[in-house]
Amino acid sequence: MxxxxxxxxxxxxxxxxxxxxxxxxxxxxxxxxxxSRPLDDKMENRTVKDRSAHSLEELVSDWISQHGAPRRFEPGANTDFEAIRRYMEQWGYRVRYHRARFSVSNGRGRPKMLSRRQLLELVDEFRTAEGLAPIIVEAA
Structure with a gap:
């Protein structure tokens, strides 16, 4: 067979x-x-040291001491195109979206074509001049 x-x-x-x-x-x-899982993966075989009994306040304070306080933004601040366009209009700049690039003009000369990253860097210059938190976080 x-x-x-x-x-x-x-x-x-x-x-x-x-x-x-x-x-x-x-x-x-x-x-x-x-x-069947290895014995180390089972919860009943873990030691008491593996199970943290920290409260939420202790975890938050530990994170802030290691990483610093989180950035805070004013209510309504976001990186949506319309929000950026309205923000830049306050400074006298006109922002348009054209062929996957952003056209930025202040009324003098030819408009600059920027990528999204470059546009956010320009917005960050104005935000830091106002004393607001920048949108793009700097690498540590």
Whole structure:
């Protein structure tokens, strides 16, 4: 009798239904019986040191001491195109979107074509002049 005629075969070189397939044991129907995890992954085997009992206030204060306080923005500040266009109009600049680039003009000369990153850097110059937090965070 050949392996393709064997009724107990799963089609994997004559392996029986009770053999191990891909690292998990199977039952007679060919369904996984369950994957056993290493003992280190089970929660009941972890030590008390692994389970942190810090309160939320302690976690927040630890993060602020390591990374500094988070940046704060005024209500309504965002980087949406319309919000940037309105903000730059306050400074006398006209911003248009044209062919995946931004055209920025202050009424004198030819408009500059900027990428989104360059536009946000220009907006950051005006925001820092006002004493507001810049949009683009500096790399540490």
């Amino acid at each position: 050949t392996s393709y005629q064997n009724t107990n075969s799963l089609g994997c070189g004559g392996a029986s239904a009770s053999s191990t397939i891909f690292g998990c044991e199977t039952v007679s129907k060919g369904q996984p019986a369950g994957i």
